[in-house]
Amino acid sequence: MNKELLQPAHWARPKGYANGVAASGKQVFVAGMIGWDAKGHFHTDELVGQVRQALQNVVEVLAEAGATPAHITRMTWYLTDKRDYMAKGREIGAVFRELIGDFGIAMTAVQVLALIEDRAKVEIEVTAVIPN
Numbered sequence: 001m002n003k004e005l006l007q008p009a010h011w012a013r014p015k016g017y018a019n020g021v022a023a024s025g026k027q028v029f030v031a032g033m034i035g036w037d038a039k040g041h042f043h044t045d046e047l048v049g050q051v052r053q054a055l056q057n058v059v060e061v062l063a064e065a066g067a068t069p070a071h072i073t074r075m076t077w078y079l080t081d082k083r084d085y086m087a088k089g090r091e092i093g094a095v096f097r098e099l100i101g102d103f104g105i106a107m108t109a110v111q112v113l114a115l116i117e118d119r120a121k122v123e124i125e126v127t128a129v130i131p132n
Helices: 047-064 082-087 089-099
Strands: 003-006 020-023 026-034 072-079 106-111 122-130
Touching: 020 072, 026 047, 047 072, 047 089, 047 122, 072 082, 082 089, 082 106
Parallel strands: 072 106
Antiparallel strands: 003 020, 026 122, 072 122
């Protein structure tokens, strides 16, 4: 494992993310991925489906660098509807575990007014580190 999770001993353990991650190696930066396919087509307007596609897009870009989801150290989610995200937490968590795996990632989620692509409900950007 190329990651060291940073958890101050006197802090409550976070649920679904890590407070911090330390890693060394080749850094990989993945631009914000949205819920459309490789040809730029949306197949759903539903959040969970778009999360699935966005995460699949992340996995495919990581593979181009020889990285896997295990190399992800940081992830930022931009969401257009916080309530929808919170209501579908279990389903989103299941998709996340299926495609990404663990929650040992420093994560941030932010609600935004809109994303550049009108149909997009989520945009996810990632930093990964491949060990030397």
